[in-house]
Amino acid sequence: xxxxxxxxxxxxxxxxxxxxxxxxxxxxxxxxxxxxxxxxxxxxxxxxxxxxxxxxxxxxxxxxxxxxxxxxxxxxxxxxxxxxxxxxxxxxxxxxxxxxxxxxxxxxxxxxx
Numbered sequence: 001x002x003x004x005x006x007x008x009x010x011x012x013x014x015x016x017x018x019x020x021x022x023x024x025x026x027x028x029x030x031x032x033x034x035x036x037x038x039x040x041x042x043x044x045x046x047x048x049x050x051x052x053x054x055x056x057x058x059x060x061x062x063x064x065x066x067x068x069x070x071x072x073x074x075x076x077x078x079x080x081x082x083x084x085x086x087x088x089x090x091x092x093x094x095x096x097x098x099x100x101x102x103x104x105x106x107x108x109x110x111x112x113x
Contacts, residue, residue: 083099
């Protein structure tokens with residue numbers, strides 16, 4: 001009888017340890033998901049802030065530059081930089097939108113054959 005009780009006790013202890021490990025894994029997974037969500041939100045906020053700064057700088061530069069070619073060149077450079085920045089910050093939707101825009105521009109350009 002004593003051996004059966006000790007076996008039951010050891011099995012019970014093993015089950016409790018397994019349950020504790022599972023609970024720890026679930027908590028770890030939940031916390032890692034929360035961290036990812038916070039990092040994504042922070043990257044989105046940074047990207048929006050950078051976009052606002054670019055828009056404000058554009059307003060200043062467009063009023064100073066007397067010709068239309070300067071702002072056009074500036075916009076082209078900004079689109080490429082924003083595409084790279086969006087890709088680096090994990091903004092898939094923005095990357096897709098800018099990619100479509102760039103593809104349309106390239107399609108409408110005259111080709112020399």
